[in-house]
Amino acid sequence: MTTEFTTHLTEAVVDSLKDTADPRLRELLAALTRHLHAFVRETEPTMEEWEQAIGFLTATGQTCTDTRQEFVLLSDVLGVSMLVETINSSEHGTESTVLGPFHMTESPVRELGADIDLVGGDEPCVVSGRVLSRDGTPLPGAVLDVWQANDQGFYDVQQPEVQPAGNGRGLFTADTEGRFWFRTCVPSPYPIPTDGPVGDLLRATGRHPYRPAHIHFIASAAGHTPVTTHIFVAGSDHLDSDAVFAVKESLVQDFTETDDPSLAREFGVPNPFRHARFDLVLNPVQS
Ligand SMILES: [Fe+2]
Numbered sequence: 609m610t611t612e613f614t615t616h617l618t619e620a621v622v623d624s625l626k627d628t629a630d631p632r633l634r635e636l637l638a639a640l641t642r643h644l645h646a647f648v649r650e651t652e653p654t655m656e657e658w659e660q661a662i663g664f665l666t667a668t669g670q671t672c673t674d675t676r677q678e679f680v681l682l683s684d685v686l687g688v689s690m691l692v693e694t695i696n697s698s699e700h701g702t703e704s705t706v707l708g709p710f711h712m713t714e715s716p717v718r719e720l721g722a723d724i725d726l727v728g729g730d731e732p733c734v735v736s737g738r739v740l741s742r743d744g745t746p747l748p749g750a751v752l753d754v755w756q757a758n759d760q761g762f763y764d765v766q767q768p769e770v771q772p773a774g775n776g777r778g779l780f781t782a783d784t785e786g787r788f789w790f791r792t793c794v795p796s797p798y799p800i801p802t803d804g805p806v807g808d809l810l811r812a813t814g815r816h817p818y819r820p821a822h823i824h825f826i827a828s829a830a831g832h833t834p835v836t837t838h839i840f841v842a843g844s845d846h847l848d849s850d851a852v853f854a855v856k857e858s859l860v861q862d863f864t865e866t867d868d869p870s871l872a873r874e875f876g877v878p879n880p881f882r883h884a885r886f887d888l889v890l891n892p893v894q895s
Contacts, residue, residue: 729793
């Protein structure tokens with residue numbers, strides 16, 4: 609029920625923020641208040657529903673640990689992460705996508721060509737490419753932070769008893785021509801964790817929890833804006849229904865079956881192998 613009191617209440621709360629020293633914080637809190645109050649006026653939650661909402665957010669916070677970020681997951685499944693990411697990304701260069709909840713630990717520094725699959729999946733796979741500036745100039749010394757699930761669909765932090773710490777992760781520095789390459793296993797689609805409040809939300813809404821197979825990257829280079837992105841495995845299940853809405857067509861890459869003994873020797877992998885080639889294009893920082 610909208611009354612004169614509820615309308616004045618919104619303005620009273622917004623007015624109470626007027627002495628906020630940081631103008632951006634004032635703007636954000638005022639808009640949050642207006643949108644939140646409008647949502648409540650529109651949906652008129654019962655007291656029980658309000659308590660349920662508070663309980664859900666409380667449980668979301670209580671599920672977070674050093675190696676689990678349920679709030680990021682909630683932001684992801686509601687599409688908020690992709691909204692924020694896309695609003696902040698450039699129209700040019702490699703498209704960005706969500707950071708996701710598993711960038712929890714520092715990736716170990718590895719040499720170019722190193723294998724990030726410390727367990728040894730069945731199918732050898734090489735990912736290679738270049739880091740380039742928007743005009744095509746290679747970016748020597750660019751840094752690539754890489755992380756992925758294993759071929760069973762789990763990150764190292766989800767299976768500390770099974771996977772060594774740092775499995776599926778690497779911090780690489782591109783060579784003098786901006787090139788990078790590393791060995792890994794072909795990742796699998798995986799379900800996001802469903803044993804917490806976000807899982808309850810997915811079940812209540814009849815949604816599946818799967819993400820298509822992908823490898824995460826953060827690419828950075830001097831004088832350029834970093835990009836947080838994935839490459840998705842072409843042909844993977846769930847490319848058209850990612851639980852976190854993160855698929856962009858330009859990021860879907862072939863992991864080609866490759867039968868080329870001399871290239872296999874060059875990469876130090878058995879022949880045949882799967883090969884994904886992917887250039888990352890960064891935008892110069894505007895001066
Ligand atoms: Fe992921």
